[in-house]
Amino acid sequence: MSFVTTKEMLKEAQKGRYAIGAFNANNMEIIQAIIETAEEERAPVILQASQGAIKYAGLDMIVAMVKVMAEKVKIPVALHLDHGTDYYQNIKCLRAGFTSLMYDGSKLPFDENVKMTKKVVEMAHACDIPVEAELGQIGKMGDSDEPGVALEKVKESMAVPEEAAKFVELTGIDFLAAAVGTIHGCRTPFAKLDIPRIEKIRELSGVPLVLHGASGADDQEIRKGISAGICKINIDTRIRMEFSQKMRQVIKANPQEIDPRKILGPAKEAAKEIIRDRIKVFGCKGKA
Numbered sequence: 194m195s196f197v198t199t200k201e202m203l204k205e206a207q208k209g210r211y212a213i214g215a216f217n218a219n220n221m222e223i224i225q226a227i228i229e230t231a232e233e234e235r236a237p238v239i240l241q242a243s244q245g246a247i248k249y250a251g252l253d254m255i256v257a258m259v260k261v262m263a264e265k266v267k268i269p270v271a272l273h274l275d276h277g278t279d280y281y282q283n284i285k286c287l288r289a290g291f292t293s294l295m296y297d298g299s300k301l302p303f304d305e306n307v308k309m310t311k312k313v314v315e316m317a318h319a320c321d322i323p324v325e326a327e328l329g330q331i332g333k334m335g336d337s338d339e340p341g342v343a344l345e346k347v348k349e350s351m352a353v354p355e356e357a358a359k360f361v362e363l364t365g366i367d368f369l370a371a372a373v374g375t376i377h378g379c380r381t382p383f384a385k386l387d388i389p390r391i392e393k394i395r396e397l398s399g400v401p402l403v404l405h406g407a408s409g410a411d412d413q414e415i416r417k418g419i420s421a422g423i424c425k426i427n428i429d430t431r432i433r434m435e436f437s438q439k440m441r442q443v444i445k446a447n448p449q450e451i452d453p454r455k456i457l458g459p460a461k462e463a464a465k466e467i468i469r470d471r472i473k474v475f476g477c478k479g480k481a
């Protein structure tokens with residue numbers, strides 16, 4: 194059994210200058226894909242569930258599936274709440290056995306974000322559970338958004354280093370998701386990270402930094418980000434793309450197929466390959 198919190202994992206990553214992959218867990222096959230691949234690559238791993246995934250699969254079901262799988266492997270496995278915009282969702286996840294929380298108050302005014310984040314931190318730290326929070330606005334690609342326009346927009350909502358340091362100090366958070374150039378939901382990697390900004394935030398805040406929307410960053414950007422202070426990298430879109438593309442391929446090749454295992458099995462294998470590839474780029478292969 195190796196079900197752990199993200200605290201030690203990310204401290205080690207910060208010391209060793211690599212990043213831990215935080216992969217979004219939406220169903221059983223994806224949870225299996227994440228944990229099996231991390232075990233094969235000897236990489237510590239974070240599975241994260243969004244509020245949407247919790248609504249879809251059920252809170253207890255997600256915790257149970259991750260725990261059962263974590264018991265079978267030797268690598269450290271953490272379960273994290275991703276973008277917990279709801280204070281009460283954070284409480285429910287803490288009670289259900291999540292080993293890491295995120296309060297996302299990035300759409301709130303600074304003072305309100307501080308106030309709500311602090312409440313979550315006080316509650317979580319009483320149970321020795323670490324908390325991530327967000328500053329600046331990372332945003333999401335719309336289906337018809339032009340990459341160039343999206344990149345210009347993202348520049349207006351990046352985290353300000355001095356504010357980030359103040360935010361960390363006032364809230365007591367363990368990790369910071371700062372808006373530094375990525376956008377959620379990119380199907381091609383066109384994001385440009387603001388490396389000097391990441392370095393400054395890292396220097397002033399001292400905490401491990403989290404890169405959201407990392408499906409939109411190519412390998413070179415990811416490596417530069419890690420050198421600048423990124424320790425946790427969130428990937429969802431690229432897994433979704435590989436998983437659903439393989440399902441479509443299988444169904445197209447075998448339109449009469451009715452066995453879900455024959456459709457979801459290959460999709461799981463496709464997800465494993467993108468997870469394996471990300472683990473290598475993040476530098477966490479062999480760190481467990």
Ligand code: G3H
Nearest residue numbers: 378405406408427429430
């Ligand atoms: O919180 C989740 C991540 O930031 C995932 O971003 O869907 O762009 O990979 P992505």
Ligand code: ZN
Nearest residue numbers: 377405406427
């Ligand atoms: Zn995110």
